[in-house]
Amino acid sequence: AQSVTQLDSHVSVSEGTPVLLRCNYSSSYSPSLFWYVQHPNKGLQLLLKYTSAATLVKGINGFEAEFKKSETSFHLTKPSAHMSDAAEYFCVVSNKTSGTYKYIFGTGTRLKVLA
Amino acid sequence: ETGVTQTPRHLVMGMTNKKSLKCEQHLGHNAMYWYKQSAKKPLELMFVYSLEERVENNSVPSRFSPECPNSSHLFLHLHTLQPEDSALYLCASSQDTGLGTDTQYFGPGTRLTVL
Numbered sequence: 001a002q003s004v005t006q007l008d009s010h011v012s013v014s015e016g017t018p019v020l021l022r023c024n025y026s027s028s029y030s031p032s033l034f035w036y037v038q039h040p041n042k043g044l045q046l047l048l049k050y051t052s053a054a055t056l057v058k059g060i061n062g063f064e065a066e067f068k069k070s071e072t073s074f075h076l077t078k079p080s081a082h083m084s085d086a087a088e089y090f091c092v093v094s095n096k097t098s099g100t101y102k103y104i105f106g107t108g109t110r111l112k113v114l115a
Numbered sequence: 116e117t118g119v120t121q122t123p124r125h126l127v128m129g130m131t132n133k134k135s136l137k138c139e140q141h142l143g144h145n146a147m148y149w150y151k152q153s154a155k156k157p158l159e160l161m162f163v164y165s166l167e168e169r170v171e172n173n174s175v176p177s178r179f180s181p182e183c184p185n186s187s188h189l190f191l192h193l194h195t196l197q198p199e200d201s202a203l204y205l206c207a208s209s210q211d212t213g214l215g216t217d218t219q220y221f222g223p224g225t226r227l228t229v230l
Contacts, residue, residue: 094216095215101217
């Protein structure tokens with residue numbers, strides 16, 4: 001079965017410093033992987049997705065993620081954090097059961113950006 | 116209006132009330148989903164509809180009853196809920212359920228409080 005593990009429940013960075021949010025996945029075949037962001041009292045917004053094309057995926061708002069098969073990782077990075085990046089981030093793998101693809105969510109990482 | 120909309124945004128109900136949550140997608144998608152987001156838990160998939168047919172029911176209690184009258188609308192009928200059902204209920208849509216690369220688009224959610 002597919003699964004994702006987000007290694008940090010909380011991450012704090014200073015504004016202007018790099019962001020690293022870690023995600024490891026478990027999959028028996030080449031997975032599709034996603035990162036979503038959720039701001040307070042809002043729904044989830046897609047940041048980026050990996051679908052077996054380029055291993056370095058660029059997303060919105062300056063975020064990117066690199067698929068590393070050897071490490072089973074899909075970490076999310078941003079060179080310079082902005083105050084507006086403070087939110088919860090979810091790593092997601094798409095899993096197929098009974099002919100239907102469904103999302104399997106990580107437990108989330110809450111990013112705090114310090115002024 | 117574009118994207119996925121949900122009404123109401125906030126709902127407070129007693130355990131004996133009956134209420135309904137509504138979701139509408141304006142993206143021309145064929146699949147719709149209900150998720151439950153509780154504090155300190157991963158998002159839980161509740162129901163999946165594809166072309167108005169329910170294709171997934173994740174052992175959800177019968178006090179939650181979904182309805183999909185057409186591919187643009189999804190309802191969640193609530194009856195005799197418990198306080199532990201208090202959560203953010205998220206609706207999502209995707210082009211279909213047969214591709215792992217499909218992106219799900221989320222609504223802003225309904226914050227439900229059961230007294």
